[in-house]
Amino acid sequence: MSKLTIEQLNSKTEFPSILYSIEIYKDIEPKDFEQLFQMFRYHCKKQRCSFLICFSHTDSRTAKQQKIKSCKRGRPRHIVTGTPVAGHCHSAVVKSDGSARQCCLALKQSLDRKYKKPIARIVSKGSGIHAQNFVAYSLRQADSIRQGGDFSFTEFCKQNLF
Numbered sequence: 001m002s003k004l005t006i007e008q009l010n011s012k013t014e015f016p017s018i019l020y021s022i023e024i025y026k027d028i029e030p031k032d033f034e035q036l037f038q039m040f041r042y043h044c045k046k047q048r049c050s051f052l053i054c055f056s057h058t059d060s061r062t063a064k065q066q067k068i069k070s071c072k073r074g075r076p077r078h079i080v081t082g083t084p085v086a087g088h089c090h091s092a093v094v095k096s097d098g099s100a101r102q103c104c105l106a107l108k109q110s111l112d113r114k115y116k117k118p119i120a121r122i123v124s125k126g127s128g129i130h131a132q133n134f135v136a137y138s139l140r141q142a143d144s145i146r147q148g149g150d151f152s153f154t155e156f157c158k159q160n161l162f
Contacts, residue, residue: 016096016151019131020104021123024111027086028055030144036089037146039110044093047103050149052092052135054142058082063141080143090138092125094151132157 028036033055044051056063062082069076093100093107104122111120125131136157139145147153 015094015127015131015156017094017099018101018127019125019134020093020100021125021134022091022093022104022107022111023121023123024089024091024119025121026115026119028089029087030055033087033089033144040091040093040107040146041148043103043107043110044149047095047100047106048149049093049095049100049103050147050151050153051094052090052138052145052147052153054090054138054146055087055144056080056090056141057084057087057143058141059085065140080141082141090134090142092131092135092138092153096151 024036033053037053040051040053043049058080059082064081065078066081067076067078093104095103101122108120108122112118125134135153139154139157145154
């Protein structure tokens with residue numbers, strides 16, 4: 001049996017760079033979520049970043065995923081059950097070569113300009129286990145998931161966390 005050091009263990013499951021989250025302090029409707037997705041898509045494509053946005057109506061403490069059988073072929077549909085709360089979103093931005101901070105600053109300025117008051121905040125989640133737990137938490141309680149760029153968050157979580 002071989003012994004692994006902490007660096008070897010973490011090197012397989014780290015993100016390519018530091019993961020940033022943009023926290024939005026406003027209740028979000030599905031229509032606003034689509035507009036937010038288009039805004040993320042525009043800015044991240046311009047800066048060559050990858051992003052993940054998850055929309056949720058469920059409290060994280062009571063969120064559970066359930067599969068619904070429809071007696072048809074294909075993948076079963078998932079729904080999230082739990083205590084309903086106001087619509088909110090979780091976001092993650094990462095860049096494969098360099099830092100995604102400039103992209104997050106542009107997104108924050110764009111959101112603040114749109115709503116004419118400061119509603120967004122940038123939070124660094126790191127690149128290790130804290131970032132992985134944040135992405136897994138976001139995906140677990142999400143009603144709707146949108147991602148873009150060349151980095152796939154869902155595939156990364158399937159390989160390393162689930």
